[in-house]
Amino acid sequence: MNASPRQTGAEWLLRSAAASGIEVCFANPGTTELPFVGAMDAVPQVRPVLCAFEGVCSGAADGYYRMRGTPAMTLTHLGPGFANAIANLHNARRAGSSVYNVIGEHMSWHVEADPPLASDIESLARPVSAGVYRADSPASLVMSARQSLANAMAPKGGIHTLILPMDLQATTMDEPVFAARVADAPAVLEAGLVEQVAAHVAAGRKTLLLLGGDALHEPALMEALRFRDLANVEVVGETFPARSEHGGGLPAIRRFNPAAEQAHAYLLGFELVALVGARRPVAFFGVEGYPSYLGDPARMVELCQEGRGGAATLAELADVLKLARRGLEPVERVTDQDLGESLTPESAARVVAAWLPDQAIISAEGKTLAFPFNAIAARTSRHASIVLTGGAIGQGIPAAFGAAIAAPERKVVGLQSDGSALYTVQALWSMARENVDATILIASNRRYNILIDEMRRNGYELSSPPVRDLLQLSRPELDWLGMAAGFGVQAERATTVSELRRSFRRAMAERGPRLIEVMLP
Amino acid sequence: MNASPRQTGAEWLLRSAAASGIEVCFANPGTTELPFVGAMDAVPQVRPVLCAFEGVCSGAADGYYRMRGTPAMTLTHLGPGFANAIANLHNARRAGSSVYNVIGEHMSWHVEADPPLASDIESLARPVSAGVYRADSPASLVMSARQSLANAMAPKGGIHTLILPMDLQATTMDEPVFAARVADAPAVLEAGLVEQVAAHVAAGRKTLLLLGGDALHEPALMEALRFRDLANVEVVGETFPARSEHGGGLPAIRRFNPAAEQAHAYLLGFELVALVGARRPVAFFGVEGYPSYLGDPARMVELCQEGRGGAATLAELADVLKLARRGLEPVERVTDQDLGESLTPESAARVVAAWLPDQAIISAEGKTLAFPFNAIAARTSRHASIVLTGGAIGQGIPAAFGAAIAAPERKVVGLQSDGSALYTVQALWSMARENVDATILIASNRRYNILIDEMRRNGYELSSPPVRDLLQLSRPELDWLGMAAGFGVQAERATTVSELRRSFRRAMAERGPRLIEVMLP
Known part of the structure; x- marks a missing residue:
């Protein structure tokens, strides 16, 4: 917390963020964030975690908050870079997660010339932010950093977004480093x-x-x-x-x-x-x-x-009401005995429930595996579950990644549908890079099942070629072993219950990132 | 152009769009777009093209406009779905491309209850739209559709975005189908x-x-x-x-x-x-x-x-100035003779220039291959080139895909850097699905070269672990053969000039989607 007299604005902000309790920055920097990247060298208290797509940064920050209860920082590149983070920030907002976004911006004096990368960042940020702040002078950097950090670190503070021009990242700051002071919200009790x-x-x-x-x-x-x-x-x-x-x-x-x-x-x-x-x-x-x-x-x-x-x-x-206290009661744990060999959503969920280690974290997106797993979740070992809160698909793998960063001692298991996995598939690369202890099960059914169900419910004819085509992920079929290899994650394909059991048990017994493609009918 | 008396709002809009000159819809629908999906069955004049990520829809619409000169439609799912399209719409805006976006929205009467997927779509859409329109009654659907289509179809009309609630997609429309009437902009001549x-x-x-x-x-x-x-x-x-x-x-x-x-x-x-x-x-x-x-x-x-x-x-x-007219002059075409076997950006660009077929379309993103190719572009066969206009990376493969849809008789060649390719890698799947005649060369150097250059130019120390780490795409290395297999695209890896020549010539001689990973030092 020493304020170096010659520190830059970015160093000052990072030190103040660290002093306020921020430990991780999920980053996808570009040219306008270079002084910020340089500052990360000087401030090792905030761990930089590189993501190859901004939706991975925001989804990871959401998963991180849900497990750890303190916000992570994200670093994105101007309006278009931030735009890629919006879908998962929408989910974070609906989850009530707190996130501290720093968006690099052109030199403060250059914005009005409307260079190619300029856009109305405030307009993009407002729909997913409880507060949007812009620094355009050293004095406003001090004020906006103090306000935004205090608000982000407050209980249920929500998402706060600071737009930080490149010149202010690089400016010399004499201001002492600060720690955001957060007052506990007083309990409001309506009598009676x-x-x-x-x-x-x-x-x-x-x-x-x-x-x-x-x-x-x-x-x-x-x-x-x-x-x-x-x-x-x-x-x-x-x-x-x-x-x-x-x-x-x-x-x-x-x-x-x-x-x-x-x-x-x-x-x-x-x-x-x-x-x-x-x-x-x-x-x-x-x-x-x-x-x-x-x-x-x-x-x-x-x-x-x-x-x-x-x-x-x-x-x-x-x-x-004078109701007695109760203790945990012993449960009869689900087994995967007598399942046969046919791989269905139900049999796959049974295998997961049977072999899930204690204190695992489930990141579930899409209904295919999540629904049958939820039905038996009480009859497996203790685990936390994080799900899609805002309906913006592409949340499951980034959130699993962020949860694994937040709780490295716990095993993370993703129950992931294939259609939604595509949106932020780049998260696999960060999983491999950070060697997190997460296993993603991809329910490979090669169609948008949720849409097919809704179309049927609404009486649409599913046999007509254009409609059928818009709901299928086949032609070509996705090959998740190839995808995982592309991003450097070890992967296996399970086509029978025995194969899934073998792959899943091995994944639970070992540490590190893995993907299992669960071939469903 | 017959107005069926029992057509739905979505059918009426699609028929009117078709009558106004829209031929293709790059779509990523969700539940709130189901009546629109259903309408596509009834209106075969607009070809639906499914993309597995919204940034592919918008990048494809941009590439399509640049080659065809008429706008495509995009169909996205509420605010979060549209948000994923923003980065490439930013590029389209900077290119001066016209795009007609339709965003599905909750039932018009349901929005105010702020359900999980609701957000301020207007705020998200404005920074990338010349006009944003919302239908909230059949009468306002008529007005907003007429205005938005006329503006989108006008010369240099730009990007127009219509927010279309689900109930208005499904409503019964008695309104006749219309064709947007577009007046040519009069030439403004300043005398002298x-x-x-x-x-x-x-x-x-x-x-x-x-x-x-x-x-x-x-x-x-x-x-x-x-x-x-x-x-x-x-x-x-x-x-x-x-x-x-x-x-x-x-x-x-x-x-x-x-x-x-x-x-x-x-x-x-x-x-x-x-x-x-x-x-x-x-x-x-x-x-x-x-x-x-x-x-x-x-x-x-x-x-x-x-x-x-x-x-x-x-x-x-x-x-x-009484300057004489001139004809095309014969050019001495670049060859790939005497290149040796060492694969560098320069030797790879020479191979492309030597074997590029006539009337090809180059989609270039990232400097690695584009810069050396540009230097010799005049000395190859006639081609059109589309490049990143707005600096929002993830444009190259979607734009190549859209260009191939716009000009199916021309060969499309992507000169693509690896870092930026990751952002919208899902475009490979649409390439395979639509069997477009496009070959993507991935310059695989496993780092963000542009940032490394900028860091050096700004005097940053590149040897410190956190900074170096944020600029590298290694750890793990991306495997583009795996990635291509994941999305169903035929791929080869070239590690020498001879291998690249063989792969590229074969790709140029045959039709269909391909990827070539160009291994660079």
Whole structure:
């Protein structure tokens, strides 16, 4: 934290970021970030991690935050470079992840001449940022760096984006290095709210506890267990949690189905819906004849209030109701016995559940493997799960990579559909480069299954050539062994249950990056 | 052009787009575009081309426009999907390409509930669009479709982006199909301007003709030839033209070097700088001590005026000066004799120039192969060249693909650096899928050479581990044979001049998609 009197603006910012708690920078620099790259030499406290595409940087920063709880920095190159990071920043925003983006920009005095790489970076950054800042003088660098870092490091601070012109990266800074001071958000308690909900429950009214955010982490789940014997209380988890914990005796929490046709009627079946860290339910896609906001707003209450964790909220409710504490219960673990040899999503998920090591991290994208795995996730070893929160595909492999950087002592397993894997396939290269302990299973079914299902649901004819063609990933078939070799990741192909078992067990027993192509019908 | 009384909004839009001259849609649809996908079945006049990443859609639309001169449609999925298209739309904007983007959106009534995939699409689209339009009722669909199509189809109309909610894609339209009526822009002639410039030239003042836009196409180049014997006139082309034509007897036009240190002094060496379709020169990156706008504005004149082509302008100037017309002159074609076996950027460029078929299209990205090829481009067969206009890397392979769709009778050759190829490597899959006649040469040097050069130029120490690491693509090395196999493209690796000659000649003799990894030191 020594402020060198001759440090550059980039060195000052990096030292201040390090002092504030930032440890990693997922970087894809270009010419306008060269002083920043040079500064990384002088500030080893922030580890630079090179990604060969910006969507890998942002997806990795999201996965990193979800597992570690502190933001990573990203470094991208002007508007077009940052634009490539937007899709996964969208997912990060929906996950409530905090990320600290630094975008290199032309010399501050050069922007107005509109050189070829110039564009309206603010307009691009705003839709995915809680705050956008621009330095255009040493004084504004000091102010914008202090504001943006303090906001990014605050609890639930969200995504903050600093536009940093090249001349200010290189300028000489006399300003001392700072550590962002973050005040804990005070808990806002509405008097009597928990008691009111408890009175409804005690009166036998049909009640839904909809858990989200940290109410899906272990401490809250142990409190949720206390409600298990109440016949009038149902406990469900939000559909796409930023991180949820499963297995090893934790209660199996069903996920809320956000399809309007089912969800609206389901919610109307309760007299009270208590939101514990979950957002008010909204239909994932709009469906004619159903409202956007599902259920009856008059019967919903936000039980988990600002600055208060899900565990404390559930504990208070259970205490008022005088429900006993419970311990983890032994579970009968899923095995992969008697599966036969036919590789299906269900049999593949069984193999994974049977051999998943303790404390693994699952990064799931796409429904093919994730849905059957979710169905048995409670009956495997303890693991954390991170899923696609914002619907922007191309999140799974970058998030797996970022999670592996965040938690190098844990095994990461990607349950990945092939269509979405293509969007940020460059993440394989960073996996190999950083030698992370992550195994990606690619569910190779060579089609956009989710679209095919939706087309069928909407009554479209799937046999017509143009439509069929737009939903197929065959012609040509993707070869994931080739792809993995292209990016330097060791890979195997499994066409039977035995082959998958052999490959997966070996991958779990050894360390390092791997890919397994799971050939599905 | 029959308006079916029961057509959907998407069918009506597609039919109107087809009637207005749109022939191809580079598509990456998701759930909110399903009615649009369904409509493609009913409207075979617009050919759907599936891309496995949105940056491929936009890069292909750019390459398509540059060769065909009419816009393609793109179809992307909400804000995050469109975001992936932005980097290559930035390049398209800088190329002056016209593109017609359709972005699927949630049901119009569902947007305000802010479902997971919702975002501020307008904010994302504006930086790369000349116009952004949103339909939120059948009436506004009619108005926004008419406006956006008319603007996109206008000469130099640029990029126009229509946000189209799912319910309006599916709505029943009674509106008749329309064809956008495009008025030719009237030529704006400032009286006497050409005569004034001619008087300067006739008086022996040192004059630079800086050609850009269509002044780098054959008709204008033949007019430019007429100035060749004037000792006081220099003819130079803009640095990154959207499309330039070369070889087969066309004059060799040197490209303007936009590095401020050289360019500013160079421009000051002229008494008059006449811009013929070129933009006023701006430094590519700002350099301390040099202005953003290079040269002396008082000595510059925009000779090529609104609505007037470069050929007409140069012809008028040459006519006033009574310069004789000239024909193509025979050129001594580059050979690859006496090259030895050592594969370098220069020897590889010589092999390409020696065996390039007539009327090929070169798509060049990255300096490694493009710079030595440019130096000898005049001494090979007639070809068109499309290059990176906006500095957003990941343009070369998608643009090659789009050019091949636009001009299926011409051979496309990509001169591609490895670092930038990674950004949109998914374009290989579309190349294979559409079986386009394109051969991509990957200059495999396993580092970001452009950054290494810039770091050196700025006096950074390249031996320190973090800095060196951020500029290397080794660890692991990319394997382009694996990558090509992954995406279904036939590939070969060349490690000697003989191997490259053999592979390249075979690729030129046969049709279809290929990749050649050119192993460079």
